[in-house]
Amino acid sequence: METLKTEIYALGAKARQAAVRMAALSAVDKNSMLRAMAAALRSEAPVILAANAIDVEAAKAKSMNAAFVDRLTLTADRLEAMACGLEDLVGLKDPVGQVLGGWKGAQDIEITKVRVPFGVIGMIYEARPNVTADAAGICFKTGNAVILRGSGEAKASNLAVVKALRQAIRQQEGPEDAVQLLEDTSREAALEFMRMNRYLDLLIPRGGAGLIQTVVREATVPVIETGIGNCHIYVDAAADQQMALDILLNAKTQRIGVCNAAESLLVHREIAAQFLPMAGAALAAKGVEMRACPESRTYLPQSSAATEEDYGAEFLDMIISIKVVENLDEAIEHINTYGTRHSEAIITKDYGAARQFTGRIDAAVVLVNASTRFTDGGMFGFGAEIGISTQKLHARGPMGLEEMTTIKYIVQGDGQIRK
């Protein structure tokens, strides 16, 4: 245990040193290095793909399911997309150094509030090697050092990707320890990592509910929770029903495994008899299983009975929970009770209902007449996204470059002492 701790803390100390250098790098230098990192992914493609093949082979031998193997697999196209992702960061404005405000305080001290990098960021994620390059790039662009803790199933891939990225940084005379991989993928190592407050300024878990809950429970380092989404579509009495149907189908079925997919449908009683049979037929045609409240079921012959758990579930599957509500108040209360504060949508033509809903729903993103699928850094125009925060501390909703920075106050005086 002590050896383990020594090894992980050594990574931390190196990251801290690198963070000091990263914070001092100019935007121009960081951009040159990002371009070199992209080039390295391309030139090392054969090595990275060969390493990935080992991981994929092993996953298949362990009979992991097809979705798992798909997320784990790198192809020439996917690797090219990772390289392009790094190049895209070059064009984005560097948030570091931005002056957020300035004023005179007591006794004429001059206060300036400046955006600075966090320092050292830890990422814990699942068997998706593309996240390795994406996270490294975003942290690098924002002047942070990152320690990546990917999953054991992607170890060979992650090692190859990180090796290429570090080599590129070194060749540009940058601090290669700004990108490090925690090679020990044991649970013990992960626990030490989550508790390395001395070196980690921030920890971001990215993955399924189990991973995120473990990190929230075990970490002592400040954590930003990401991405558990039990998102609702509420179809108001005053909805354009065709619009509601289009949005429902998009939000539920366009991509089922993502956190901004809809998991629950609420329908105002006044229009239930008209809307639900239409929605039920359309959902059934798409192969969506419906778990519905007793009242809904009178209009949905295809449905089964919803349980209390169904209302709280993030299915990430072709399943939806459905409930008829008495009025807007019941819809809001239901969502604030069962939602995960991710993304919640109302479909309505009524001005007052839209205002009530956006005002009273407690969620990162509240949408009117738009699909929950729009909760995304790309859709928001952030250019890059490291995850979607469902906690309220620091960052909420899609997190881009600015969210990977903190602030520092600079106070300038002429010898002021406090009276």
Next chain:
Amino acid sequence: METLKTEIYALGAKARQAAVRMAALSAVDKNSMLRAMAAALRSEAPVILAANAIDVEAAKAKSMNAAFVDRLTLTADRLEAMACGLEDLVGLKDPVGQVLGGWKGAQDIEITKVRVPFGVIGMIYEARPNVTADAAGICFKTGNAVILRGSGEAKASNLAVVKALRQAIRQQEGPEDAVQLLEDTSREAALEFMRMNRYLDLLIPRGGAGLIQTVVREATVPVIETGIGNCHIYVDAAADQQMALDILLNAKTQRIGVCNAAESLLVHREIAAQFLPMAGAALAAKGVEMRACPESRTYLPQSSAATEEDYGAEFLDMIISIKVVENLDEAIEHINTYGTRHSEAIITKDYGAARQFTGRIDAAVVLVNASTRFTDGGMFGFGAEIGISTQKLHARGPMGLEEMTTIKYIVQGDGQIRK
């Protein structure tokens, strides 16, 4: 244990309900209630002071030290200051509802970023009954519900204060459960409280290093660490030495028990022979014990030898660690190694040294030619302060009203579905 959990979760559920009502209150209504809360502290003064006398008596019987008893004690003047603190909040701008930005995203969705209350905030603090009213007021002003967990030694005082505040809210037809006290002051109850993620959006510990470290270690709720300050004064070769001396004495001795007091002095070698004898005499005259490096000691006959622990210590006492440094680089490295990232000051007339220091020091507040004692919500002009954050997540440095809020994105569309 289960009964305990049930009781604490019942507080949480009531706070959540109250938070919904708080978020919808207008600034005018919150201000009326804050005025009523101030009036209640005045009208209930005899009851509150009598309750406090019980706590103070018990503390004396347990032979608690004088500083502890002083912090615990309420007087008519202190109670009046608490009432005035609530009234001062009335005049401050309500941050809730502020629009922080807005733009068009993909497919012309309209995105607005709005400031909203956190929801339910937990405060854990020590035996200082004035914090009960201060924290309740700041949380109330910003539309949050708060659950206060004070220390057992202040229980009678806290009960009396909270009773008065709740009564005032109720009389104004506000949600009295916006201010609740966790009456069970056992360690077990505190642990359950820190892990009540279902109901607590944020937890703020305020107190000594032991309390804060316990919360950081044990909490699963998002935490903002506050106020451990091992603050340095670095006297550069190019310092105005009289200014350096004035600032040093102010920072070290004006109030010793506070987090923005200086705990360590670094002196550039070039001026050590001139500055240190003068500083040593002045510190000794104020009764400050000096723990110094070998080189410093040649100029400081009054000093003892500093240990490694001394350089990292927050003394909160008439003690200071002292070290001669070779140059600015060594000063910066020493501070980034031993500091707690609270407040760090350089005294210099040199433009480049000031820029290097403010740029490279990793701390919430970096000061040039001003006392570290200026790190304070009042001095910064925030009007109210709930603590000083030494972590980088969400808020850093003095935290005023804005820091007690989070954001929400509102997306408005015309039926957009994601392509």
